[in-house]
Amino acid sequence: MSFDQNAFLIIFTASLISISCGLLGVFMMLRKMSMTGDAISHAVLPGIVIGFFVSGSQRGLEVVIGAGILGILATLLIDWLKNKAKVQLDASIGITFTLLFAIGIILINMLAYKVDLDQECVLYGEIAYLPIDLWITDAGFSMGPRITYLAVLNLVLVSAFIFLLYKELKLTSFDENFGLVIGLPAGAINLALMSMVSYTTVSSFEAVGAILVVALLVVPPATAFLWTKKLTSLIKLTCGLGIFIALAGYYAAYLVDSSIAGMMVAVGGIIFLGSAAIKGIRPNWAFGTSTPGKPLEI
Template sequence: MTFDSNAFLIIFTGSLIAISCGMLGVFLMLRKMSMTGDAISHAVLPGIVIGFFVSGSQRSLEVILGAGLLGILATLMIDWLRKKARVQLDASIGITFTLLFAIGIILINLFAYKVDLDQECVLYGEIAYLPIDLWITKSGLNLGPRITWLAGLNFFFVSGFIYLLFKELTLTSFDESFGSVIGIPSKGINLALMSMVSYTTVSSFESVGAILVVALLVVPPATAFLWTKSLIPLLKGTVILGILISFFGYYLAYWLDSSIAGMMVTVAGLFFGASVLLNRKRNSSKSGTSPLPQSFGI
């Protein structure tokens, strides 16, 4: 087992993706909308197909824009079904992502069956190919792995988004009605959050895949939530977990000769399971007291 430049690039890129997904996942979890990420990850498929039709390439800006627009559409559909049609949130999520995902599969089968654009290509990624997928300019300059640049750009956008809108995200996550009363555009903040989730999902397709992005959106925040109920420590804990997941996921995959992305999510699940057991043990050692504080603060 060695730690070479390829290992560093894979772990570094995986950490950037896990941190970006995890920080957004914290606010989705607080809004009780964690599975909205699952809906968006499936609902963007028609946008990917349409972007591919326009550009003729899977790696174009049109694909990202198409997927982002479908992610926003999915968010609006979920919100409309929940508030106007009075459908339960879980049902509105299920209706939206199955409908849009089915449309995407139909578009692929009808118009893209002769090209390398199928469900498996779109939904699964392999970060192990990162070192050989280089970004080379027209002048021949090698800038390094393309996916690492995408992950870094995504991390920059997510970090900036949370930093600039931290107060608004916090207030609308805890009490959307109160946020609206004091003048915060709750609907706009929610739409911006879901747009960022859409972009993060799409930009992570080729590395960990859309399905595995869902796990990174949900599991690290849920694990950190077992240990703290304060928002800033929750974000910090999620960041640390993202780094640990990438590191141990890579080396376990190396040792078992398995999928790196899949092993990253497996490690995330192991961290969550261990946290549950440790908290249960801590609870049993404190007679008559809860293992976790009941209040939530910043």
Template sequence: MDALYIISAGSLVAITCGLLGCFLILRKMAMVGDAISHAVLPGIVLAFLFSGSRDSVIMLLGAGIIGILTTVLIEFFHKKGNLQTDAAIGVTFTSLFALGVILISIYANEVDLDQDCVLHGEIAYVPLDLWITDSGTILGPRVLYVSGFVLLLILSFIILGYKELYLTTFDPAFATAIGISTVLWHYLLMAAVSLTTVASFESVGAILVVALLIAPPATAYLLTESFPKMLFITAVLGIIVSIMGYYLAAWVDGSIAGAMSTVAGLLFLLAFLFSPSEGLAIKKWRSKEMKTEI
């Protein structure tokens, strides 16, 4: 049963992150998830300092506010400072992350938090974090309910705003011409990424969240030229990564999050080499075939 809980939690997070990751990759903003996952550290500390509570909802609220602030700052530096997007991301998240480390070091005796705990998480603890009602009824791991709710929220966002997200991703000039606000949908997407990142790294860790935001969508990108198919393939890959990652970790007796990230990387490598249309090995084989025919 523990294996089922862990794989289910990994799959829910992987699907949610992967669907948003498809938009990030096509918008050339893949590392925004990494930036948010690091930059929210001061939000977690400040939420504790102002509330005096370690309640997860308060922590998520503080982290979420800083996550949205991160996206605003990135866009501000990119547009107003004429910085490249990657430079704006680097300046923003390193500064905010450093601020979080400083706050932790100053209030280390008062705040039972550390940056390693925040960044790495531990998906293996999912079966231990149970939702118990006041009457003593055990409803199962709390993470499954949180991740399931976030997935439904993101699915609703993508389905209801699919036209706007699609146009602002592929043809922002046309979207603007027909009255769709590219700025509004950019920030809505970034808010969704912030929510997903913050809600996910508490259970699986920021490193795995970043891997799931990037690797499955990048793999799907190499396997198809159809965006709807890319979304579907990404979701399937997320489930495969969770299943294979868990059993790889059990086999080598290692980190589950690390194993899942490794599997995600290996699947990308296979697609990079053997994708029917973009695979490096396939292209070389076709080139040799053409030379032979000539």
């Protein structure tokens, strides 16, 4: 592995994925639903398998549709267990993602001889293979790494989603009841957010894996939240951390000859722990606020 055009493509694609996950992760964190992203990233596995089975390809639209449907189903199931069955939220999440993930594993074992899919390619991914996974046109012309195009498209869709629904996401994240009072469809907005998380998960699992997507959804926003209590600053800092994590993760993986995606998450975890330690020592240090314990500003 050397720092050349391939390295640039890997870092660039990883940065796009980190930013996409981080942007969604900010609103997941504000809604205290960060681990719902964990549930969704595991729960989409049956949808991915069924999509593979229907299309016969990991690049089919059926895979995205299947994952989106399962992501929404997971959200509805968690909400039903919490509000109707009166099960605690953490238990609802645990029950949902383990059940759907187990169904996905069973489907993989049943359909493995028909579908080019295994648990590891979904769970872990490998972004180092990005330069050789090319988008080849019908005329035989190479357009470059396919996953990079997916990452660009994903970031465009996520950015457009947040731009168009920023006010609604902001209000329902801070006070869902107030959003309902002024007529916002809080339930529909929540489902839309969960659908975007589902899409981001399935579009990223080949590169960083479904498990590591969870870390990218949680770690950058959580780290940024230690330093700022303003929403706009939180979003900007989360994006900056995503880029730094991709860059530092690649270099660290290069030095120790390890998994790039795994090292990215390890770097993110180290940054979070370091930030937590610094804030514990100097609680008044913050970007965007100087008052410890001050609630997040709209």
